[in-house]
Amino acid sequence: MSTAPAGPTVISLGCRLNLSESESIRALLAEERDVIVVNSCAVTGEAVRQTRQAIRRARRAHPAARLLVTGCAAETEREALAAMPEVDGLVANSRKLDPRAWNAPAAALRPAPVRTRAFIAVQNGCDHACTFCIIPQGRGPGRSQTIDAVCNEVARHLGEGAQEIVLTGVDLTSWGSDLPGRPPLGTLVAALLERYPALPRLRMSSLDGIEIDPLLGEIIAGEPRVMPHLHLSLQHGHDLILKRMKRRHSRADAVELVGRLRDRRPDLAIGADLIAGFPTESAEHHAANLSIVRELGIVHGHVFPYSPRPGTPAARMPQVARDTVRARATELRGAVAEARQSWLATLVGRPLRVLVERDGTGHAENFARVAVPPGQAAGTIATITPSRIEDTLLV
The missing domain is CATH 3.40.50.12160 (Methylthiotransferase, N-terminal domain)
Known part of the structure; x- marks a missing residue:
């Protein structure tokens, strides 16, 4: 059988x-x-x-x-x-x-049924050359969807009941660099907010902080329909390692960006991608990685233990011992977990607007995970006041 x-x-x-x-x-x-x-x-x-x-x-x-x-x-x-x-x-x-x-009929490609949110790929590929990354070989050069194409997809998902739109891309903040006039990502976000005033929630996936244009910065700081949740493609907290990664930002750039946005929007929750054990990383460099978690208050952390990818420049650099890489990744995850628990404690007793999922939980606007009382329909936005923390869940 x-x-x-x-x-x-x-x-x-x-x-x-x-x-x-x-x-x-x-x-x-x-x-x-x-x-x-x-x-x-x-x-x-x-x-x-x-x-x-x-x-x-x-x-x-x-x-x-x-x-x-x-x-x-x-x-x-x-x-x-x-x-x-x-x-x-x-x-x-x-x-x-x-x-x-x-070998599927052309008419078969259609938007998938929406549950509570819709992920919309507005950009693909990458034109950068970070020394650790093989993704440009897998995705090719940067390519952007036009504003009209993105708007048409947003309209379809809203028509199917989506309460939250998530813009995604391999290098999302480079959106528009291959379009006529090279519009920045803020132009796309502003167009979506203007064309769809009934759009309840807009969220963005990982952003390269150095590419956040002035209009996008203003929108993140002041538009309530854009969720107070900024996930940065940070990668490291030490300038020398950032240089060896061939990143285009410094530690000070990241600190200035987060500080400037938090001055305008104090409830902004910060997420970040961080790499542990990059080639040549010393104990001092690792300490800078740990300290930037605390300095930026990174509460949504994606920690990656470095692993060499054949064909990338970083694979030819002096490598950190694998057990040291794993230990440093564990320390980084611990620092993020500590920051997260402290942040969650500040949310207890506060009313949160939560997008209800089918599993009995949901995400608040700041992307905190919240348990949902029985009787709330999936796909609705409910106001919930948590009374305690269970592990990493607000209950």
């Missing part, structure tokens, strides 16, 4: 952009049967390992299904993944939303 799934199964790894694209792939293949798609990630060596693990796990669970792989690892690890006996075929990352690549 076949254990293949009755319909398409899409396994998504990695970033929010992948999550958005996976929803589109699922909709595109809605009429397919016995198909598994692994939408892979290649941002770190660990991500590639998890991709391989997901492929093997999916094949064990569904030995009769057709198993296809797309995503960044399908570009950067093409030969290795194609050689895996579990894999039936690869779809180029650049063609993953093209119905012809899946």
Whole structure:
């Protein structure tokens, strides 16, 4: 008896952009049967390992299904993944939303059903050359959706009941750099807010702080429909390591940005991507990483232990011992957890506007996770006053 799934199964790894694209792939293949798609990630060596693990796990669970792989690892690890006996075929990352690549009718590509929020990919690819990153090889050069194209997608999702729109991209703050006139991201955000006055909540995924244009800064600081939640592609807290990463900002730039925005919007919650154990990182450099967590009050932290990616400049630099990398990542996560618990304590007893999910929880405007009392319908925005903290959940 076949254990293949009755319909398409899409396994998504990695970033929010992948999550958005996976929803589109699922909709595109809605009429397919016995198909598994692994939408892979290649941002770190660990991500590639998890991709391989997901492929093997999916094949064990569904030995009769057709198993296809797309995503960044399908570009950067093409030969290795194609050689895996579990894999039936690869779809180029650049063609993953093209119905012809899946032998699907063109009309099949439609917005996936919205639950509570909609992730909209407004930008793809990257034109930068960070020394640790292989993503430009997997995603290609930067490409932007036009304002009209983004607005049309927003309108569809709002029509289906979405209460929150999340703008995503590989390098979101570079949106517009390839469009006529090179409009900055603030132009797109302002257009969405103007065209859709009934849009309840707008959120953005990871932003490169040095690319936040003046208009976008004003919107983040003063527009209540833009959520008070800023996630920065920070990567490190020491200037020398930032330079060796080939980042374009300094520690002082990040501190100035957050301070300036918090002066205008004190409830702004800060998230950040941080890399532990980058090549040549000393104890002093690591201490700067720990201290920037406290200085910026990073309460939504994504900590990545550095792993070398073949073909990147950082892989040729003097490496930090793996056990030291892991220990420093643990310390960084601990610093973020400490900052998060202190922040959550300030939210107890305060009324929060929470977008209700189907699992009995939801996210406040500042992205704190909140338990929702019984009887609240998923997809609605409820005012909830938490009375305590359980682990990292406000209850």
